Structure formats: structure tokens, C-alpha cells
Amino acid sequence: MDDCGNYKNYLNEHGMKSTKQRNLLLSILAKIQTPQTAEKLYLQAIKSDSSINLSTVYRVLEKFTEKNITIRTSFLDDKSVYSLYPKTHQHQLICMRCKKIVLLEHCPLEDFEKSVEESTHFSVVNHRLELYGYCRQCQKIIAMG
Ligand SMILES: [Zn+2]
Ligand SMILES: [Zn+2]
CATH class of the missing domain: 1.10.10.10 (Winged helix-like DNA-binding domain superfamily/Winged helix DNA-binding domain)
Known part of the structure; x- marks a missing residue:
């Protein structure tokens, strides 16, 4: 093509x-x-x-x-x-200082989705979750002041 x-x-x-x-x-x-x-x-x-x-x-x-x-x-x-847009389901871990992004393959929300569906009768089709923080290197730099 x-x-x-x-x-x-x-x-x-x-x-x-x-x-x-x-x-x-x-x-x-x-x-x-x-x-x-x-x-x-x-x-x-x-x-x-x-x-x-x-x-x-x-x-x-x-x-x-x-x-x-x-x-x-x-x-x-x-x-x-x-x-x-990821073809497989994944979440991002984002360093707020150097902007490094690490992809998490494990989704922690599968059980949570099920319990939400049970308690709300909502049919959940997707969710987004991003974790913000500081990577190891940036933690060291920040600690050094
Ligand atoms: Zn960083
Ligand atoms: Zn997920």
C-alpha cells in the first residue's frame, strides 16, 4: 500500500x-x-x-x-x-518532573468495575486511570534540593 x-x-x-x-x-x-x-x-x-x-x-x-x-x-x-489509543487496555504512570511515562499492563480496576456494575446496574464499558508522581531519578534530584 x-x-x-x-x-x-x-x-x-x-x-x-x-x-x-x-x-x-x-x-x-x-x-x-x-x-x-x-x-x-x-x-x-x-x-x-x-x-x-x-x-x-x-x-x-x-x-x-x-x-x-x-x-x-x-x-x-x-x-x-x-x-x-491503546489496542490493549493499559494505564500510565507519569513523572511530573521529567515527563517520563511508564505503561502499566496490569489493570487494578477489573474487580472494582464488577462491583460498581452490581451496585449501580450500570454497564461499564471503559475507564481511564492515570497515576502521577515522581520517578526514581527525579526523587533523588528533588531530595538533593
Ligand atoms: Zn522523572
Ligand atoms: Zn484499567
Whole structure:
């Protein structure tokens, strides 16, 4: 498949038209794997498409997030990182200082969901959980003052 047709069906399934820039950003997100800021994604994108600009990248990422193609994780200082919506269920552990993100594969909420369903008769289909804190290295740096 050529680069432009790659994600056409995927985008259509999510109610979006396939465009060159959307396809490009999807291919970058699929390759990078770890959550990235819009600026970093832009720096990757411009290597393949010199006509792309940062505001386009932001716009596409916002649209992707709205359509559940990507997840946006926001930090307290306003920086957001984007990653593809995980195909498998996972949670993020986020360092507030260095912005490192560790993916947790174990979900602690499965039993909780069941008990919520029983007590509320709500059919739970998904949840989001992010843990914020400081990684080991940052703890040391903070301790040194
Ligand atoms: Zn850290
Ligand atoms: Zn979970």
C-alpha cells in the first residue's frame, strides 16, 4: 500500500476523511510508540512533508483525540503528549518532573468495575486511570534540593 492509502479505512471507520497529513501523523504515531508532544511529532512530520506546520499538527491531533484515535495526556504545566489509543487496555504512570511515562499492563480496576456494575446496574464499558508522581531519578534530584 502507498503511504497515502495506508490509513484510509482506519480513518473512515473513525468518521474522518483520509488526508495526506492525517495519514502521515498516524504512521509516525504508530512507529514512535511512546507518547510525544505535538512539537516532537511535528519535527518528525516535517521530514516527510515540508509543507506541514505546527498548527496543522495540533489540529489533527485534537481531532484524533476527539475521535478516540489518540489519547492526550496533560501535564500540570500545560504540556500535552499524544499517543495512539491503546489496542490493549493499559494505564500510565507519569513523572511530573521529567515527563517520563511508564505503561502499566496490569489493570487494578477489573474487580472494582464488577462491583460498581452490581451496585449501580450500570454497564461499564471503559475507564481511564492515570497515576502521577515522581520517578526514581527525579526523587533523588528533588531530595538533593
Ligand atoms: Zn522523572
Ligand atoms: Zn484499567
